[in-house]
Amino acid sequence: AQSVAQPEDQVNVAEGNPLTVKCTYSVSGNPYLFWYVQYPNRGLQFLLKYITGDNLVKGSYGFEAEFNKSQTSFHLKKPSALVSDSALYFCAVRDPNQAGTALIFGKGTTLSVSS
């Protein structure tokens, strides 16, 4: 079955330190991977995507993600965290068994950046 796992419910990091939010996936065929961020009482905002090509993908607000096919991972990273990065982060993969463009989301990881 297709799935996305975010093994950490919460990640805590000090402002200025690098951050990593982990994501692993299980999907048949080529994965189309996405990261979204959700602020309180807001919808999801697109950060970045991996479709094909370079394994290091750069996105919005200084975030990047590294696609690792052998480890079936797509970890979200940022070299220097900001307090304003504190939010709920979702990893998602396109469902290859679903006609159209449905996404399968992980359960989310809360990022808390302290000043």
Next chain:
Amino acid sequence: DAGVTQSPTHLIKTRGQHVTLRCSPISGHKSVSWYQQVLGQGPQFIFQYYEKEERGRGNFPDRFSARQFPNYSSELNVNALLLGDSALYLCASRVKDGIANEQFFGPGTRLTVL
């Protein structure tokens, strides 16, 4: 440009009632998807419409239905509400029906079923 808009923002219903949620996509976007986000979980796919045709349906009962109008706006209908239908309902739009195209989400409608 305005983003995806949804109405109402909040809604309280009782068990057995029905509800209609509305979504207006970003101007020029022809594809609309609906997701249900239960507290503490990631969004779950309900429907996708493109050019007024259903393109995908998630694992939800027939109590859930949707449609897309000629102006590409969309409605999600839920009949015979259950307590478990309490959730944030998210609408997302994209320019066209391409698997690589990212979706842009609205702020959601918070439905509470009592």
